[in-house]
Amino acid sequence: MLNHYEAVFILTPVLSDVQMKEAVDKFKAVLTDNGGVITNEENWGMRKLAYPIQKKSTGFYSLLQFDVEPAVIATLETQFRRDERVLRFLTFRLDKYAYEYAEKRKNVKSQPKEVKEEKVTRKEVKEEIKEVEE
Numbered sequence: 001m002l003n004h005y006e007a008v009f010i011l012t013p014v015l016s017d018v019q020m021k022e023a024v025d026k027f028k029a030v031l032t033d034n035g036g037v038i039t040n041e042e043n044w045g046m047r048k049l050a051y052p053i054q055k056k057s058t059g060f061y062s063l064l065q066f067d068v069e070p071a072v073i074a075t076l077e078t079q080f081r082r083d084e085r086v087l088r089f090l091t092f093r094l095d096k097y098a099y100e101y102a103e104k105r106k107n108v109k110s111q112p113k114e115v116k117e118e119k120v121t122r123k124e125v126k127e128e129i130k131e132v133e134e
Contacts, residue, residue: 002037002067004099009080009089010059013046020060023085027064030079037070040106053087065094065102 011023028038044061047068053059073091080089 001069003068003070004094004102005068005073005091006038006094006098006102007064007066007076007089007091008061010049010053010087011059011085012054012087013056013058013060015060015085019085023083024062024064026083027076027079027100030076031064031066031068031072034075036066036072038064038066040065040102040111049087056087059087065106083103 007027009027011020015023024041024043031038040063042063044063046058047061048058070093075112077089077091080086080091106122
């Protein structure tokens with residue numbers, strides 16, 4: 001049975017965009033080669049770390065959501081540990097509530113952003129009327 005998982009990993013900031021994409025593709029390949037299905041991928045970009053890791057204060061954050069057999073997680077985490085480009089990683093199984101939340105979040109991100117209407121106060125309207133009357 002396939003379980004729902006989410007993995008967040010931080011890559012070293014010295015990588016170029018191509019090298020970063022290559023690293024993410026490597027981990028995606030580990031999952032797909034072992035019968036996993038990637039349901040969502042997010043690149044959060046360069047972010048400041050809460051504390052220095054290997055004398056680095058920033059890192060490239062990436063998130064993968066996927067469905068895979070539980071046995072594959074050990075393989076994936078072994079790949080994370082062996083890759084010197086990975087500063088930190090966290091993989092966890094989504095329970096039904098976390099999965100529902102992840103699906104809602106994914107759907108919100110995929111929808112185009114609405115243009116917010118500007119709220120105009122009465123005071124602003126009165127001031128505009130006065131300007132027009134003068």
